[in-house]
Amino acid sequence: MSIFVDENTKVVVQGISPTSQGLYHGLRNRAYGTHVVAGTNPKRGGEEIEGIPIFATVAEAVEATGANASFISVPPKFAADAIIEAAAAGVPFVVCITEGIPAQDEALAYNRLVREFAGTRLLGPNCPGIISPGRCNIGITSGDIALPGGPVGIVSRSGTLTYQALHELSQQGVGQTTCVGIGGDPVPGTSFIDCLGAFEADPDTRAIMMIGEIGGSAEEEAAEFIATSVAKPVVSYVAGVTAPPGRKMGHAGAIISGSKGTAQAKMDALAAAGVTVALNPTEAGEAMVDIVRKLG
Amino acid sequence: MDLFEYQGKQYFARFGIPISKGGVADTVDQAVAQAEESGYPVVVKAQVKVGGRGKAGGVKLANDADEVRTHAGNILGLDIKGHVVKRLWVEHASDIEREYYASFTLDRSAKKHLGMLSAEGGVEIEEVAVTNPDAIALIHIDPVDGLSLDTARSWVDRAGLDEPARAQTAELLVKLYTCYTEGDCDLAEINPLILTPDGRVHALDAKVTLDDNAAYRHPEWDEFAGSDVEDERETRAKERGLNYIGLDGSVGIIANGAGLAMSTLDVVNQCGGSAANFLDIGGGANADVMAAALEVINSDPAVRSILVNIFGGITRVDEVANGVLEALERVHISSPIVLRLDGTNAIAGREILADHLSDRLVAEPTMLDAARRAVALAGGQS
Numbered sequence: 001m002s003i004f005v006d007e008n009t010k011v012v013v014q015g016i017s018p019t020s021q022g023l024y025h026g027l028r029n030r031a032y033g034t035h036v037v038a039g040t041n042p043k044r045g046g047e048e049i050e051g052i053p054i055f056a057t058v059a060e061a062v063e064a065t066g067a068n069a070s071f072i073s074v075p076p077k078f079a080a081d082a083i084i085e086a087a088a089a090g091v092p093f094v095v096c097i098t099e100g101i102p103a104q105d106e107a108l109a110y111n112r113l114v115r116e117f118a119g120t121r122l123l124g125p126n127c128p129g130i131i132s133p134g135r136c137n138i139g140i141t142s143g144d145i146a147l148p149g150g151p152v153g154i155v156s157r158s159g160t161l162t163y164q165a166l167h168e169l170s171q172q173g174v175g176q177t178t179c180v181g182i183g184g185d186p187v188p189g190t191s192f193i194d195c196l197g198a199f200e201a202d203p204d205t206r207a208i209m210m211i212g213e214i215g216g217s218a219e220e221e222a223a224e225f226i227a228t229s230v231a232k233p234v235v236s237y238v239a240g241v242t243a244p245p246g247r248k249m250g251h252a253g254a255i256i257s258g259s260k261g262t263a264q265a266k267m268d269a270l271a272a273a274g275v276t277v278a279l280n281p282t283e284a285g286e287a288m289v290d291i292v293r294k295l296g
Numbered sequence: 297m298d299l300f301e302y303q304g305k306q307y308f309a310r311f312g313i314p315i316s317k318g319g320v321a322d323t324v325d326q327a328v329a330q331a332e333e334s335g336y337p338v339v340v341k342a343q344v345k346v347g348g349r350g351k352a353g354g355v356k357l358a359n360d361a362d363e364v365r366t367h368a369g370n371i372l373g374l375d376i377k378g379h380v381v382k383r384l385w386v387e388h389a390s391d392i393e394r395e396y397y398a399s400f401t402l403d404r405s406a407k408k409h410l411g412m413l414s415a416e417g418g419v420e421i422e423e424v425a426v427t428n429p430d431a432i433a434l435i436h437i438d439p440v441d442g443l444s445l446d447t448a449r450s451w452v453d454r455a456g457l458d459e460p461a462r463a464q465t466a467e468l469l470v471k472l473y474t475c476y477t478e479g480d481c482d483l484a485e486i487n488p489l490i491l492t493p494d495g496r497v498h499a500l501d502a503k504v505t506l507d508d509n510a511a512y513r514h515p516e517w518d519e520f521a522g523s524d525v526e527d528e529r530e531t532r533a534k535e536r537g538l539n540y541i542g543l544d545g546s547v548g549i550i551a552n553g554a555g556l557a558m559s560t561l562d563v564v565n566q567c568g569g570s571a572a573n574f575l576d577i578g579g580g581a582n583a584d585v586m587a588a589a590l591e592v593i594n595s596d597p598a599v600r601s602i603l604v605n606i607f608g609g610i611t612r613v614d615e616v617a618n619g620v621l622e623a624l625e626r627v628h629i630s631s632p633i634v635l636r637l638d639g640t641n642a643i644a645g646r647e648i649l650a651d652h653l654s655d656r657l658v659a660e661p662t663m664l665d666a667a668r669r670a671v672a673l674a675g676g677q678s
Contacts (some may be wrong), residue, residue, distance in 0.1 A: 025610075077512060102510035103402060104477055108439040110407055115440060128609065140610050142640045158555020160607045163639055164663070167607070184554060186404050213555055216404040239558040242565045243574070247541050250554020250576040253404070263562075280563045282664050 002132035002178040003153065003198040003205070004093055004121070005069060009136045012038040012058060012067035012091070014082050015074035018049060022073050025097075025140055026052065029071070032143040034136050037065040058089040071129075071138050072096040079125060080105040083189075087117035095138045096124040096189070106187045113189065122189025126251065128159040128181035141166070141179065149175035151295065152288060153199035155192055156211035157184050157218070158251070161239060161281060165211055168285025174292050177205045184213065184251025192222035200230050207233045207291050209284065210275070212266055214240030215254045219266035227273040233291050234275045237284040238263045297506045300343045302385040303520055304502030308486075311475035313468055314498035318387025327368035328361050330386040336360060337389040340367045344379035347420075352376040357389055390500060394458055395488035397421050397432075398469060399503075400476040409437040409476070411469070413455040418488035443473040457491075464497040465489070480510035529573065529596050536588040538575060545570025546674040548593035548602040548631065550586070552577050552611050560605045563663060569671030572599045582615060587623035594629050600674035601631050603666055608639030617645035621652060632673045635659045636666035 013026035016039030023039070027050060030036040038053055038061035045056030055061040058070060070086040072079060072094065079098040086094045106125065113120055123130055129139010134148030145163055147170040154169075154176055156162040162181045169176060180195050182188045192210060199205040208230070212219040219238060226234055241263040243249050245256040256262050271277045276291070278284035299307060305315045317334045320343070321327035331338040342354030349355050354376050356367035364386070374381045395418030403410035414432045416424055424431055433455035437443050448466040457465055468489070476484040485503040492498075511517055533540030539554075543561075547569045551557035557576040564571050573593065577585050593602055606616050616637060632655065637645045646659065653659055658673075660666035 076509060100509045102480055102513075103482060103507050104439070104480055104510065107402060107407065107409065111438050111440050115438075142609050145639060156555075158553060158558075160551070160553025160609065161555035161559055163607045163609050164556060164559070167638060186402055187407050211555070213558060218404070221405065237559075239555050239562060241562045242571065243558055243561065244541070244543065247574075249541070249558050249574055250539055254554060254558070279566060280664065281559060282662065 001202050001204040002135055003195070003202050004123070004178065004180065005130055005132050005136040005138060007135040009069050009093070010035045010037045010065060010067045011069045011071050011138055012040060012061040012065065013052070013071045014040050014058060014086065015072065015078065016041050016049060016052065016054060017044065022071070023049060025073055026071065029137050029139070032137040034138060037067050058086050058091060062089050062091060067091065069093040069095065069138060073098060076100040076102070080109040083109050083122060084112060087113055087120040090119065092119055092121065094120055094122045095129050096122065097127055097129055097139055098124070099126040101125050101185070103186050106185060110187045110189060123180065124183045124189060126185040127183030127188070128162055130178065130180050132178040133176050139181065141181070145170055146179060147173070147175040150177040150204045151175070151206035151292060152209055153177050153195070153202065153205040154179040154209045154211070155195035155199070156181050157213050158211060158239060161211050164281045165209055165284065168281060169209070169288060172285065172289045174289055177202060184253050186216070186253045192218050193225045196222060196225055196230055200232055205232065206295050207235070207288060209288055210234055210236045212236065212238040213251070213254050214238070214243050214249065214256050214263050215251070215261045217261065220269045223269035223273040223275065226270070226275060235278060235284050235288045235291065236270045236275045237278045237281055238266045238270070297508055297517070297520060298345050299502070299504040299506065299520060300345060300383070301341065301502050302343055302383070304504035305385070305499065307479060307504055308475060308499055308502055311479060312471050313475065314496070315502070316387040316390055316498065316500065318385055321368065321384045321386050322382065324365055324368045324372065327384055327386050328364050331358065331361065331364045334386060334388040338364065338386050339389045340364060340371060341385045341387070342371045342374060342376060342381040343383040343385055344376050344381055346377045346379050349376060354381060390490060390498070391493050392490050393493045394461065394491040396457060396461070396465070396490070397487045398472060398489050399483065399485035399487070400473055400481070401483045403436065406436050409439060411435040411437060411443070411451065411473070413451060413469070415456050415458070421487060437473070439477070442477070443470055445470055460495045461491040461497050468497060480507045480514060481505060482507050529592060532595060533575070533592045536592060538589060538592060539578065540592060541574040543571050543573050544598070545572045546598055546600040547670050548572045548596065548599040549605070550575050550577060550589045550593065550602065551605040552607065556605060556607055560603065560663070560667070563667040564603065564671060567667045567671040569667070569674055572596055583619040583622035586616070586619035587626050590623050590629055591627050594627060594631070599631050601670045602629065602633045603670035604633060604635045605663055605666060606637050606639070608637070608641060611639070612641045613637045613639055613645030614641040614648055617648040621648070624657070632656050632658065634666050634670040634673065636661070636663055
């Protein structure tokens with residue numbers, strides 16, 4: 001099993017043209033074995049690119065192909081509208097990897113989803129996507145660093161650290177059920193808690209790796225949730241122990257404001273919730289390998 | 297991007313938020329001219345992006361031209377917590393009956409906008425939040441709904457502002473919310489918002505942080521750019537389009553991805569060293585980007601070793617390897633470089649580098665090994 005996406009997931013890639021990022025990533029995902037069933041482009045409805053049928057709108061693509069997930073990598077100024085278009089077309093799972101969406105647009109789109117399109121889950125924006133190894137890969141994660149078969153579920157706020165986490169586990173022969181990158185923006189569509197809850201409910205996931213970073217209070221909220229609602233073992237690493245306050249560390253959301261959002265506060269909260277807290281990605285990988293071996 | 301007070305006030309003015317009559321001055325003569333224009337008495341205020349200006353002697357009242365000369369002369373060039381004053385804001389001094397506080401920002405937990413309003417302004421709001429949290433009236437605003445005048449009115453009542461200030465403040469809050477949303481601010485804060493003895497409400501200070509992601513739809517922001525970078529290294533990096541933050545250590549860092557870059561800093565620290573910078577080269581680790589990154593780090597005299605930590609996702613490690621070699625042909629790098637290359641096409645990448653490795657260009661298999669080596673080369677413990 002896996003969470004959010006599996007071998008039955010059918011993906012429509014929004015904003016596809018012969019030179020778009022969407023096509024590039026869509027083809028990579030298809031090569032991994034993901035069912036990429038459609039693309040959209042308002043000017044190219046009825047065409048076919050690399051064997052992918054193109055529709056003018058997401059609604060038409062869903063109607064014709066039964067797509068149940070969408071993949072958005074369009075430029076920031078178009079991304080919020082693309083998310084709403086997918087939701088309005090009834091797509092239940094929308095992955096948006098676009099980086100640099102204005103926070104106002106992101107907050108508005110998120111709240112519109114909550115109020116008007118409760119049936120749609122947004123992953124991202126500004127995230128690497130999601131991979132259920134061997135079943136489905138939507139986004140930019142390199143499929144060959146993931147290992148099918150579980151038993152570890154990974155959820156991460158950072159892109160390359162997600163790869164690092166996959167790598168640390170795969171190298172030790174420990175597979176993953178699903179690896180979710182929730183992204184480093186201030187208003188992520190899917191939270192740590194959403195993923196922790198889904199992993200807890202997934203029978204094949206037996207342990208959870210959570211990669212956090214400085215800024216906001218998502219890790220502290222996750223810690224509270226873990227304390228009350230997660231029985232499976234959790235290993236965590238939080239990046240940014242040495243980050244200076246008041247500076248955005250690459251991600252729009254990665255900023256320590258005053259004394260809030262420090263890595264130390266997050267690690268303390270997680271440790272208090274019974275999480276195994278590692279000081280670097282390698283240590284996190286080793287701790288998880290230990291746990292998995294003990295699970296037998 | 298944080299704005300200076302004068303920029304923030306000018307930004308407020310675009311949205312109809314009342315401010316005191318005033319203008320900027322870069323010289324003593326300009327300050328006097330601006331004072332005459334604004335009308336005495338005036339306040340001469342240092343323009344720096346750091347708190348505690350008043351205590352540092354950066355804000356002074358002047359009743360005539362002589363006093364303006366004295367104060368402007370003293371404040372220009374003043375060093376306030378490492379920020380040297382190059383510009384003044386000179387405005388007509390307001391009589392103050394009461395001082396309030398108002399701000400809008402994003403509440404990331406609630407995923408809604410957060411308005412804060414207090415009848416106790418003019419002091420650090422963080423302090424009020426700790427000592428007297430009830431004195432701050434909070435409001436969560438769903439961006440779908442926005443802030444109506446009716447809602448603003450009841451919010452003002454709830455905050456307990458003085459009766460003569462309420463109607464004007466409600467209107468001002470709606471304008472400030474518009475400034476915050478349509479003006480794409482991460483933060484729009486007025487502290488103090490004042491009530492004058494003759495019953496007028498206006499902004500006496502302005503703290504505005506703009507959302508850099510929205511710059512594409514605000515060509516008017518161009519005039520704000522380039523005015524706040526204090527670190528020469530950061531200026532150089534910015535010119536080259538790099539995501540760089542200067543730090544105090546001796547190990548230069550190049551990584552792809554913000555999380556990995558942050559993590560690299562942490563690991564260097566755990567190995568007993570300290571990072572000279574944060575640098576995320578993102579997905580575009582080609583020769584140009586790599587050369588630019590190495591150049592910027594090389595120009596930092598504190599750097600003793602350079603750690604390049606790449607985990608290829610979309611970024612292909614063989615391209616990174618070629619990028620490093622090409623960059624080294626273009627730029628002479630004075631510090632030894634430690635490479636850790638993993639991920640997509642890592643084997644091909646390592647093969648490309650194999651013939652070029654030396655004591656100046658070292659490869660390590662893991663992030664931890666690479667950090668230990670870089671710290672040792674920088675003269676720290678290994």
